[in-house]
Amino acid sequence: xxxxxxxxxxxxxxxxxxxxxxxxxxxxxxxxxxxxxxxxxxxxxxxxxxxxxxxxxxxxxxxxxxxxxxxxxxxxxxxxxxxxxxxxxxxxxxxxxxxxxxxxxxxxxxxxxxxxxxxxxxxxxxxxxxxxxxxxxxxxxxxxxxxxxxxxxxxxxxxxxxxxxxxxxxxxxxxxxxxxxxxxxxxxxxxxxxxxxxxxxxxxxxxxxxxxx
Amino acid sequence: xxxxxxxxxxxxxxxxxxxxxxxxxxxxxxxxxxxxxxxxxxxxxxxxxxxxxxxxxxxxxxxxxxxxxxxxxxxxxxxxxxxx
Numbered sequence: 001x002x003x004x005x006x007x008x009x010x011x012x013x014x015x016x017x018x019x020x021x022x023x024x025x026x027x028x029x030x031x032x033x034x035x036x037x038x039x040x041x042x043x044x045x046x047x048x049x050x051x052x053x054x055x056x057x058x059x060x061x062x063x064x065x066x067x068x069x070x071x072x073x074x075x076x077x078x079x080x081x082x083x084x085x086x087x088x089x090x091x092x093x094x095x096x097x098x099x100x101x102x103x104x105x106x107x108x109x110x111x112x113x114x115x116x117x118x119x120x121x122x123x124x125x126x127x128x129x130x131x132x133x134x135x136x137x138x139x140x141x142x143x144x145x146x147x148x149x150x151x152x153x154x155x156x157x158x159x160x161x162x163x164x165x166x167x168x169x170x171x172x173x174x175x176x177x178x179x180x181x182x183x184x185x186x187x188x189x190x191x192x193x194x195x196x197x198x199x200x201x202x203x204x205x206x207x208x209x210x211x212x213x
Numbered sequence: 214x215x216x217x218x219x220x221x222x223x224x225x226x227x228x229x230x231x232x233x234x235x236x237x238x239x240x241x242x243x244x245x246x247x248x249x250x251x252x253x254x255x256x257x258x259x260x261x262x263x264x265x266x267x268x269x270x271x272x273x274x275x276x277x278x279x280x281x282x283x284x285x286x287x288x289x290x291x292x293x294x295x296x297x
Binding site: 025057058059060061062063064065066067068070071072075076077078079080085092099100101102104105106107108109110111119120122125127158161206208210211212213 | 245251282284287289295296
């Protein structure tokens with residue numbers, strides 16, 4: 001599954017190294033750099049910015065229940081795009097090679113951080129047995145992973161988010177490679193981004209997969 | 214691969230190349246039992262060939278065009294905080 005017949009592949013590599021597979025199995029996250037070149041990164045950023053006008057608050061996705069005091073000013077709007085969708089399909093091979101599972105694509109989206117890049121503590125839905133993440137535009141801070149909270153429910157994660165004493169700087173910070181993705185077992189590993197002013201329109205592209213069987 | 218007696222399943226191609234599938238990879242690939250009928254529907258139908266350790270070779274999966282998009286949606290999702 002490497003794109004439509006007759007089209008030039010977008011990815012520079014689709015193989016996953018043994019070291020990447022080992023890191024994935026050991027930690028539930030791994031950076032896969034060098035999947036594409038700077039030209040595709042520029043095209044992705046251009047599509048991302050162009051699709052911002054069409055972005056809206058999505059109906060689906062993880063919902064972190066927080067107190068009214070902790071509620072965000074505005075939810076993160078999201079949108080799709082044809083280039084994003086093509087990359088999503090082409091990444092199916094690396095996704096399978098990494099996980100050893102017959103994964104299929106579910107959805108891909110640009111998530112737009114218009115003022116700050118905060119993400120509330122959550123685990124991903126069943127649509128995201130594997131999530132591949134990259135910075136599509138601007139600058140986005142590291143995602144903080146919380147292996148120590150594995151198994152917590154969304155209600156429990158929401159209670160932490162609502163607790164002023166919870167250390168929002170905690171967790172294992174992971175960044176995204178410029179011309180590749182960070183693979184995340186976000187269904188199992190709770191994660192959040194502390195949030196900082198972006199200063200410009202910034203966006204993450206997320207590619208999600210689930211098992212066919 | 215019961216107990217500690219087997220670390221990997223090994224298959225071999227027509228050129229004699231071995232493919233060593235570690236126990237952990239095999240376990241990761243375990244399908245949802247609810248998908249049993251759907252899998253059997255797409256196997257090239259022959260009787261399972263016994264391998265070892267209780268495993269058998271069930272066949273090659275041949276999926277119809279479009280089946281890989283069975284769970285695909287063009288509608289984006291994203292994490293959101295909710296109150297109340």
